[in-house]
Amino acid sequence: MKTTYMNLDKILDLKKWRNLQDSLALVTKLAIVTVNYKGVPISQHSSVRPFCETMRKNPNTAKLCEKCDARGGLEAVRTNAPYIYLCHWNIVDIAIPIIIDDKYVGAIMAGEVKIKDGDKHPPLEQMLTVPSKRFEQNLNNNEEIQSLYDSIPTLSYTEINDAAQMLYRLCNYIVEEAMNKNLILEVYEKMAPVKEDLSTEDISYGYSLDNIQNIKKELANTVTNAYVKT
Structure with a gap:
């Protein structure tokens, strides 16, 4: 196979994919972004949450977000399946690997939601732990940040898992057809x-x-x- 075909931006029609990604974000109520094997986004961030967008604009907090993404992606590659986990803000994220010919070529990163209170679900791994005092200070000392955090949508674990499986099957089908x-x-x-x-x-x-x-x-x-x- 030509080496360029191992790059997602050479396999997918990015313009059409971006439109589809926007629609999927609306239907699943998840924020979605597609990244290549290096973790570099190749699409815009569909339905990104204002809280997460603010955190990623801050150089200090952005590093923590990137570490969570990297570790979540590695777990998804290891299991070759969607991996649902918690980021350092206790926000639910999903890493969906795109693997072609046993090679990891990229991933769909989705999530930026919370699980409904009292909802029973399997234990989720927190990719990065931030000391509770620091966590509370970042929220309580800024009313605007607290408001953005509170505005993050809430879904049941079943809804999150169903959306992850659907995205996994759909993505692999599209990539297979493109191949x-x-x-x-x-x-x-x-x-x-x-x-x-x-x-x-x-x-x-x-x-x-x-x-x-x-x-x-x-x-x-x-x-x-x-x-x-x-």
């Missing part, structure tokens, strides 16, 4: 002009068996349609 299209392009690039020494390895390296089987079906349909028209 199939990229493989088609590589096939045509290799075949035009046709090379006498063309081998399967030239066009299939890095792609999964499912990718190749899907493309075989697509090419077979194309040939059949062309034959029928002729």
